[in-house]
Amino acid sequence: MRAQIVVGVLVAFAAASLEAQGPPPVNGTVALEGTMTKFYKGLNTLVVTTTDGMQHIYHFTKGLVVHGGAAPGVDAVEALHEGTTVVVHYRIEGGERSVDEIDRVADEGLKVLEGTVIKLDRRRQEITLKYGNGATETLRLTDRAATEASEGFNHDGASVVIYYADESGRKVAHFVKEAS
Numbered sequence: 001m002r003a004q005i006v007v008g009v010l011v012a013f014a015a016a017s018l019e020a021q022g023p024p025p026v027n028g029t030v031a032l033e034g035t036m037t038k039f040y041k042g043l044n045t046l047v048v049t050t051t052d053g054m055q056h057i058y059h060f061t062k063g064l065v066v067h068g069g070a071a072p073g074v075d076a077v078e079a080l081h082e083g084t085t086v087v088v089h090y091r092i093e094g095g096e097r098s099v100d101e102i103d104r105v106a107d108e109g110l111k112v113l114e115g116t117v118i119k120l121d122r123r124r125q126e127i128t129l130k131y132g133n134g135a136t137e138t139l140r141l142t143d144r145a146a147t148e149a150s151e152g153f154n155h156d157g158a159s160v161v162i163y164y165a166d167e168s169g170r171k172v173a174h175f176v177k178e179a180s
Contacts, residue, residue: 030091031148031175032056033105036084039077046077046099048088058090060099067101067165067174068109080104087163087175089144101144103163103174110163110174117158122146127173129160139164139171149176 037055038047049055066076080086085105090097103110115129118136125141127149139162141149159179164171 031087031089031144031177033085033087033175033177036080036082036086038082039080041078046080046088048086056088056097058088058097058099064099065101066104068104076104077102084109089148089175105163110165112161112163114159114161114179117156117160119156120149122149127160127162127176129162137171139173141173141176145173145176149173 032048032050034048034050034056036046037049040046044060046058046060047055048058060077064077066080080102084107087103087105088099089101089103090099092098105112113129113131115131115137117127118130119126119128121127122141125143125146126138127141128136128138130136161177161179162173163175164173166172
């Protein structure tokens with residue numbers, strides 16, 4: 001009887017340990033920064049390599065949004081060449097990564113700035129930064145950036161990198177990440 005209890009406790013502990021080691025559940029959209037490696041038009045698939053050398057395969061639909069490209073939608077993916085820095089916003093469904101949005105960084109794409117967060121206002125979709133020279137600036141956040149920023153870093157006082165576009169004379173942040 002005692003041996004059965006010990007075995008039962010060990011099995012329960014092992015199961016809990018394995019469960020704790022599994023990947024965390026993904027809710028909503030996840031963003032990943034990397035470089036464009038390959039694009040397979042006929043398969044609606046692209047491969048992105050992250051800074052740690054890992055390659056990630058993503059599938060997309062005709063509703064794909066590409067920011068910072070010369071052409072809209074899926075046609076903009078064709079304009080991305082190998083080595084282009086991108087931020088891929090995706091979700092996982094049924095074990096497959098499905099791309100919602102791609103941000104093209106540098107070149108003709110989104111611009112980059114760094115600063116310290118003074119205030120993050122998700123309700124108003126704004127982030128206020130302080131720069132090294134003491135100047136402050138408030139940028140509008142896209143819906144996706146507001147959601148991702150609220151989960152991605154400690155807010156006030158965090159040093160961040162922001163990828164933004166000039167839209168109608170105002171800086172609009174498309175992606176915010178904690179500076180490394």
